[in-house]
Amino acid sequence: MSYSNHTFHYKKIAIDYRIYPSHNTDSSRTILLLHGFLASGSCFHRMIPDLRQRYQVITLDFPPFGNSEKSSDIAFSYEDYTDLAASLLDHLQIKYLDIGGHSMGGQIAMRLAYCYPERINKLFLFAPSSYMLPTDTFSSMIASASIFPAIMQFVFEATSVVGFLRHLVADPEKVTLRMVIAYSIPFMDKELFPSLAHFIRSRGGDLPNDSLQQIKAKTIIFWGKEDPLLPPSIGYRLLAELPHATLHILPDAGHLLPEETPETIVSYIE
Incomplete structure (x- = not known):
């Protein structure tokens, strides 16, 4: 899969991102794909080839995940991730685009649509994290x-990456060696876990109802019927909150929708 790999700096932290040029030379459309907690931009690898028929595709790795720098000295919150993504768009001089987000990345996608309504055309949300409160004081003390x-x-290490992935999908046979390797590599960096502890303390809460209700972008939500982490009931709640949303419940799918049902998802992205 042809792409170009790049780095830019946000708060002096090196952020890894990739650009996959569109195969359609007549198209100037761009889609930014945002990954979830403990994942990276590589989780969209099965969606990207088809998306490139109509989009320039951009992925990034939120720190401390993927190939982005890991640092326990800087706290990253959801607000920081939102500002980071907007800074990347400024860096690339992209003024208007579509955004897809999985799990935590879906929360960041909604925040971008809320904070920068003039820049976002459509939202594609894959089991987006929603309605989570900020880390409570007791949990923050433990994480400290x-x-x-x-x-x-x-x-x-006790649960293993394989066990973690097999728990999140509806069909464990869909956990491939490529997935295991991609999710395992970040855990080899000794700085990851101190960085995660810092993130848990500072991440903040999800967008409140009144903010969700102000999102103007057309939104398509996808949810796995067998999602063991975030139940489909959250999707129905979002459907009621977001003014321009539709919801698709995908049978025989769990939480890792970009890996489990990429063809179905891409068929709705136009």
């Missing part, structure tokens, strides 16, 4: 403990 990163590392 010096031993917390080591505890997280032990838990992840």
